[in-house]
Amino acid sequence: MNDFLFRSMSREQKAVERARKAFLTGRSQSLEYRITQLKNLLRFIRERQKEIAEGLKKDLRRSECGTPLYETLGLENEINLAVRNLKEWAAPRPVSKSMMTISDQVYIQPEPLGVVLVIGAWNYPWAVTIGPLIGAIAAGNAAVIKPSEELYPVVTGGVTETQELLKQRFDHIFYTGNGTVGKIIMEAAAKHLTPTTLELGGKSPCYIDSNCDLAIACRRVAWGKFLNCGQTCIAPDYILCEPSMQDRVIEELKKNIKDFYTEDPTKCLDYGRIINQRHFKRLMALLEGSTIAVGGENNESDCYIGPTILRDVKPDAKVMQEEIFGPLLPILTVSGADEAIKFINQREKPLALYIFSSDDKLIKRMIAETSSGGVVANDCLMHFSVSSLPFGGVGNSGMGCYHGKHGFDNLSHLRGCLIKKLKMENVNKMRYPPHTVDKLGWARFFILKHVDFGSLGRMMLLALMVIFAAVIVQAPNSMEFNMALSNALCAFTADMAYTESKVNLNIPLWNEEIFPDMELEQQILSLPIRCIHSEEGCRWTAQNKLLQAHLSVCEFNVVSCPNRCSVKLLRRELPEHMQHDCAKRKLHCDHCGDEFTGEAYENHQGVCPEESVYCENKCGARMVRRVLGQHSVSECPKRKLPCRYCKKEFLYDTLQPHQQQCPRFPMQCPNRCGTPGITRETLMAHVKEGCSTAMVLCPFREAGCKHKCPKTAVGRHLEEATHTHLSLLSGVVNRQRLELRELRRAVEELSGSRDGTLLWKLTDFSQRLQEVKSRTSGSLELFSPAFYSHNYGYRLQVSAFPNGNGSGEGSHLSVYIRVLPGEYDGLLEWPFPYRVSFSLLDQSDPALTKPQHITETFIPDPTWKNFQRPRPGALGSVRGGCLDESMLGFGYPKFISHEEMKKRNYIRDNAIFIKATIDVVQKILNS
Ligand SMILES: NC(=O)c1ccc[n+]([C@@H]2O[C@H](COP(=O)([O-])OP(=O)(O)OC[C@H]3O[C@@H](n4cnc5c(N)ncnc54)[C@H](O)[C@@H]3O)[C@@H](O)[C@H]2O)c1
C-alpha cells in the first residue's frame, strides 16, 4: 500500500487494512500457523491471569477466583479443543452423493472468510472477545478486536471509534452486546453484505415446577442469578412458579444468598458491583412499583445493590419491560406449566430458558413448545461451558453461534465442492437435448436416488448392480445407454472402495420392474474394465470380477496405515510413510540406542542426552547433551555471568576486563583514610570532598587567612586563630564601608538634579518629630540628596532639623544649605556667590485655595566658611555626622514654627516638601 495513503487513514482504517494485508499474505491459512497462534493466545491468557483478574476486580469487584472460574478456564478449554481438533474441522467433509454424482468427489471445504470484526461487551470482557477470536483464528481468519477497550489488531474505543470501525469492510462481524446496538451493527454490515453474528441478551425465564427439589433448584438459581452481580447475559431474568410455591422459593433463595454472600454482602469478596452509576440508576428505577421480599439495600457511591427478590410481580411491572442485567429477581406466579409456556411464547425469544422439574416429560414438552437461544433443565448457565453445544441466541436474543466447532464453522465459509472428470459423457446424455420421456425416467432414477455406501456389503452391492442391470434390460433398447450404465456401475464400485462410506439404501423406485438375472450378472462381472485408479496411473485392466483382488494390491489404492496411526494414503506411499512419517513407526535413536515410536521419537529428538552437540553459547566445545548443562553453568568461557559489583551480565571471558573499568568496583582511598564503600565512580569525589585526610583551606580564606591543613585539623585552627580571623574580618568590614560610601556618593551624583533646583520630600514627618522630641539630648538633622547649581556647577546639599536647631530648637523647623566638595570646584568662582531661596510648599489643592508657600531668600555671606571652596578630600556627604567646621550649613534656625506649620497644608499625608532654588547669574552660565 502506498505509504502516503496509509498515513492519511484513520486509526480504525489502518487496523483493518493491516489485518487484511496480513490475511492476504495467506499465512493465517496454514494449520500450523493457526495452531501456533492459538497456543500463543493460550500462553498469553495463562501468563496474564493475574492482571486479567485484577482488571475485573477493579471494574466489577469480581473476586480473584471469579475470573478464572467463569472466563479464562473456559477459554483455555476452548483453545485446547480447537488445537486438538483443528485438523479434523478444517479437513474436507465428504457428503452423500446422488447417483448423478456417484463417481465425482463431493465434499464441503471449510475456508476462512477473511477479516473478522469482534466487538465485545464489558460484563465478561474476556469470554466474549477471546471466545469468538478463538473461532476466528481456528478458521484461518484475520481479526480486528474491539473490546469494551498483526494479524489481530486490537482497536480500543467507545461509540465513535466503533462506528468508524463499522464503516470498514469486514468479512464477518461478531458482536456481543445489547440489541439496540445490534441493529446498528447489522445496518452497517448490510452496506457490505457482511455476515453478522449477534450475541445479544433478553429476559431469560426460569420456570420452577411444583414437582422438583426446591432446595437444590433455588441454590442453582441463586448462583446463576447473582453471579457477577446479575450482569450475565444468560442469567435467569425472572422466575415463574405456582402461587403456592412463592413463599418457599423466596425462603430458599434467601437462605442461599446468605450462604453464598454472608449476612452482609457489602463485605463479601464474592459479591460484585454494578458496572457504573448509569446502570445503578437504571436498576433502581426498575424497582418502582414492585414489592421487595428480600434485599433492596443499595449504595450509589459504591455502585452496590444487594441480592434482591421481588414478589408477586405483575407482567406489566417496570422490571418486566426490559432485560434486568442486575441483581433483581422478580417472581411471577402462573397456574402451571401451560401458563408458563404461554407466558414465554407471548414474549421475545430469550437467550436462555431454565426449567426446574423432576418430570422428564414436562422438560421435553417445554423444550418442544418454546424457543430460546439455549435451554438448560435443572441448572443455570452451565450450557455456556459445554463446548460441543452451540452458544447463541434466536430472534431477539441474537443470531449465529460459537463455542468449539460451532465457532469454527460460524467463522468459516462452508464451501460446497463437486469435482467431476471429463469422462463418462454417456451418462450425461439424459440431461442433454433432445429431451425425451425415457431420458426423464432415467433422470428421475438418478436424481432421486441417494446412496450411502458405507456398510454396503459385497453381496448387497452385487444385488444392486443386478437390479440396475435388470432395469436396463427393461429400458428401451439403447446399447449406448446400456454401456453408460455399466460404466457408471464400475465407477460406483470403485467409488465405494475409495470412500468407505455408509449405506442408506432406499431401493428402488420401480420395484415392479425389477427381477434378478444371474446371466446378466455374470456378463457384467466378466466385462473388461480398467482399474479405478487408471487416471492416477494404474495400468491394470482385466475382468470386472477381478477388480477387488487387484485393489488389494493396487499401488494407487488408498489404504490405512497398518500401524493404526489413523493416516490413509496411497499404497505406494506406504513404505515412505512407514519409514519416515508414521507416528507409530518403531525407531531406534542413533545416539542412545533406545526404541521409540515415531511420535515419541519426534519428542526425543533434540533432547536425547547421548547426542553430541555444540555448546549453545558458541564457545566451540562439543559434548554429549547430558553434560551440556554442567558445562554451560560452570565451564563454558562464553557463559554469562553477572558482574558481582554492577550486576550487569558479561561473558565469562570479558568479565575480568570489565572489572578493570567497572564503575562499581570497590577502591581504596589513596590517602588511606580507611573510609569503606568507595567505588571507582565515587573515588574522585571522595578524595576531593569526603576524605578526612585531604588538605583543605581555612574557611576564612576569603577574609585573607592563608592557613591550609587536613580536614580533621580545621576545628583546632579555628579555635586557635580566632583573634587573627576577627581582625581580618574587621579589615574586611572597613574596606566594605568605604566601598559602600563611594557607591552611595556615586548614586547620589547620578540621581541629584543639575538645574539649581532641589525639591525634597520628607516623609514620616510626625514620627520623626515625635522621635526627636522624646530624645533627651541631641537633635535630628536630615539631609537632602546632593544637587548641582547648574551643569558643571557647585555641589550643594540642604539639611533640615524637624525639631529645630539652635534658636529654633524645640519650636521650629530649621533649614540650611551647605556647599559640598564637587567635581568642578577647580573651575568655579569662590566663595559661592549665588542667591539661595528656601520654600516650604503649601500642599493645599490649588483648585480650592491658593497655596501660600513659605519662602526665605538670602545672598551668601562671602565670609561664611561654608561658602569658601571646600577642602578637596572633605567628606562628599555629611550624612552620618559632620565634624568639619567648613561643612557647617547656612540658613534659618527659625524657618517656620511648628504652630505655623499646622495652619495650612504644609504637612500633608505626613510629608513636607522643601524646595531650594539657586539663582545662577547669567554671566557665569555664559562663561
Ligand atoms: N449473548 C451474549 O453472549 C452476551 C454476552 C454479554 C453481554 N450480552 C448482552 O449485552 C448487553 C450488555 O452489554 P452492553 O450492550 O451494555 O455492552 P457495551 O456497552 O460494552 O456494548 C457492547 C459493545 O458495543 C459497542 N457499542 C456501544 N454503542 C455503540 C454504538 N452506538 N455503535 C457501535 N458500537 C457501539 C461498545 O463499544 C461495546 O464494544 C446485555 O443485553 C447482555 O445480555 C450478551
Ligand SMILES: CCCCCCCCCCCCC/C=C/C=O
Ligand atoms: C466447575 C465450574 C464450572 C463453571 C462454569 C460456569 C459457566 C458459567 C458461565 C458464565 C457466563 C460467562 C459468559 C457470559 C456471557 C454473557 O454475559
